[in-house]
Amino acid sequence: MWTQESLGQLIREKMQDYLFVVVSNREPYSHIFNKGRVECHRGIGGVASALDPVMQVCHGTWVAQASGDADYKVVDKMGRVKVPPEKPFYTLKRVWLSKEEENGYYFGFSNEALWPLCHMAFQRPVFRKNDWEYYKIVNEKFSKAILDEIGDRKAFVWIQDYQLCLLPKFLKERAPNQLIIAHFWHIPWLGYESFRICPQKKEILEGLLASDLLGFHLRYHCDNFVDTVDREIESKIDRERFSIIRAEHETIIRPYPISVDFEGIHSTASLEEVEKIRQLFVQEFDLSGRRVLLGIDRLDYTKGIPERLKAIDFMFNQYPELKEKVVFLQIGQPTRLHIPIYKSLNDEINTLVEEINWKYSTRDWKPVIFSRHYVSLKEAEALYRLADVCIVSSLHDGMNLVAKEYISSCPDEKGMLVLSQFAGAAKELTDAVLVNPFDLEQFSKSIVSALIMPEEDRRKRMDKMKEIVRQNNIFRWAGKILSELLKLEFKE
Numbered sequence: 034m035w036t037q038e039s040l041g042q043l044i045r046e047k048m049q050d051y052l053f054v055v056v057s058n059r060e061p062y063s064h065i066f067n068k069g070r071v072e073c074h075r076g077i078g079g080v081a082s083a084l085d086p087v088m089q090v091c092h093g094t095w096v097a098q099a100s101g102d103a104d105y106k107v108v109d110k111m112g113r114v115k116v117p118p119e120k121p122f123y124t125l126k127r128v129w130l131s132k133e134e135e136n137g138y139y140f141g142f143s144n145e146a147l148w149p150l151c152h153m154a155f156q157r158p159v160f161r162k163n164d165w166e167y168y169k170i171v172n173e174k175f176s177k178a179i180l181d182e183i184g185d186r187k188a189f190v191w192i193q194d195y196q197l198c199l200l201p202k203f204l205k206e207r208a209p210n211q212l213i214i215a216h217f218w219h220i221p222w223l224g225y226e227s228f229r230i231c232p233q234k235k236e237i238l239e240g241l242l243a244s245d246l247l248g249f250h251l252r253y254h255c256d257n258f259v260d261t262v263d264r265e266i267e268s269k270i271d272r273e274r275f276s277i278i279r280a281e282h283e284t285i286i287r288p289y290p291i292s293v294d295f296e297g298i299h300s301t302a303s304l305e306e307v308e309k310i311r312q313l314f315v316q317e318f319d320l321s322g323r324r325v326l327l328g329i330d331r332l333d334y335t336k337g338i339p340e341r342l343k344a345i346d347f348m349f350n351q352y353p354e355l356k357e358k359v360v361f362l363q364i365g366q367p368t369r370l371h372i373p374i375y376k377s378l379n380d381e382i383n384t385l386v387e388e389i390n391w392k393y394s395t396r397d398w399k400p401v402i403f404s405r406h407y408v409s410l411k412e413a414e415a416l417y418r419l420a421d422v423c424i425v426s427s428l429h430d431g432m433n434l435v436a437k438e439y440i441s442s443c444p445d446e447k448g449m450l451v452l453s454q455f456a457g458a459a460k461e462l463t464d465a466v467l468v469n470p471f472d473l474e475q476f477s478k479s480i481v482s483a484l485i486m487p488e489e490d491r492r493k494r495m496d497k498m499k500e501i502v503r504q505n506n507i508f509r510w511a512g513k514i515l516s517e518l519l520k521l522e523f524k525e
């Protein structure tokens with residue numbers, strides 16, 4: 034089984050002569066002013082959560098966009114700071130973007146074009162020429178920051194996600210013999226029929242194909258990608274090696290289902306400190322003696338939060354005996370609020386919460402509690418531990434780490450996962466109660482069946498899922514990707 038130690042050993046033995054650089058848009062830690070003091074927050078979102086424990090053993094450099102208002106306060110003149118603050122293990126190098134760059138590259142092309150293009154959530158992508166121009170400028174900016182950091186050394190560069198499609202190409206053009214590049218695509222790849230509407234499809238594919246290794250969560254996404262390339266650009270597809278050869282450069286395509294640090298989460302979740310936080314939440318939200326349904330999400334329309342609220346509404350309507358006995362607690366940090374659809378999602382959620390609470394609440398019970406407050410990792414673990422059922426209802430999701438964090442945190446004596454069949458995690462966690470979030474009635478009934486599941490059945494299913502996440506943990510994900518990279522040789 035892959036562990037933090039075995040990953041560390043691989044890195045010490047095989048990679049110590051090289052620099053190791055991870056690149057993502059979102060930073061793993063941001064520094065924020067709070068009442069005149071600088072606080073350090075863990076970045077929300079799957080990429081940051083997944084890679085932080087990996088970087089803690091790799092000790093490399095993580096290059097990402099600065100996002101906190103106090104970020105500039107703590108860095109050296111190269112934009113670097115050691116993180117995590119309590120026990121610095123690796124270097125975070127920050128890239129500063131102007132407002133125009135962030136608008137065009139991040140809110141515009143990344144999140145109004147590529148994000149809806151790759152998710153089957155029926156949100157129409159918007160392609161603006163100007164956004165694309167900024168997308169190119171920012172990918173260039175990242176490439177300069179990385180090359181400045183690397184100097185004339187050899188490096189493994191591991192790029193994350195859809196915001197940085199052009200980066201492999203820019204890097205390889207400037208330092209062809211110095212770098213081995215992997216790119217991991219964290220969201221689904223739908224297939225040719227969807228992708229072909231993108232006006233910049235050729236540039237995007239060419240950018241990605243400059244990588245030496247390109248990873249997706251699922252085999253299905255790999256197949257969709259290869260099919261897209263096959264129909265869109267001139268290249269040779271080697272079905273045996275599962276690779277694409279273009280202009281004498283080979284890109285290996287592989288599925289690597291991402292995961293979480295099962296052992297780390299499992300052991301901290303049972304600490305006395307987390308138990309105390311759990312008790313405080315029980316008091317704060319008045320949960321004593323009630324069954325708790327929980328959702329923790331970045332507030333994104335792909336996560337199916339309105340659908341979840343509608344299913345809760347339907348549940349109280351159909352099963353009035355659950356009133357006063359069950360509470361639905363939703364934790365959600367707003368993201369991408371400059372994009373109109375995220376703003377209206379926020380308003381829609383507020384309206385639904387208000388309506389449900391108005392319809393069913395009694396003098397001392399409110400069916401839905403919705404908190405937008407930032408929660409730390411330990412607080413998230415405390416919440417997972419108090420939940421009788423965790424609900425993940427994505428309309429479409431590459432993987433979904435909340436499902437795996439919940440399985441890792443859960444005490445033996447309680448817990449069940451309700452999981453959308455459209456999240457990548459559903460391919461592994463088949464013992465969850467699988468739902469179609471578009472089917473209100475089935476979704477609602479499934480929540481009830483998770484709540485009343487006989488103990489023996491519940492425990493059996495949870496034990497199986499825990500074993501799956503324990504084995505297929507984040508160190509296995511990283512270990513497999515790095516082992517594949519190590520088979521490649523630097524050009525002389």
Ligand code: GDG
Pocket residue numbers: 075076077078079080082083219220291329330331364365366406407408409410413430431432433434435438
């Ligand atoms: C992409 C893909 C894929 C959420 N709210 C808060 C908070 N979180 C943390 C959770 C979890 C992470 O954010 C969300 O994980 P997801 O898997 O849902 O990630 P996405 O951001 O959609 O990211 C996804 C992932 O990449 C990894 O490949 O699984 O399919 O879309 O860790 O705990 N954390 C804190 N406060 C919150 O309010 N602190």
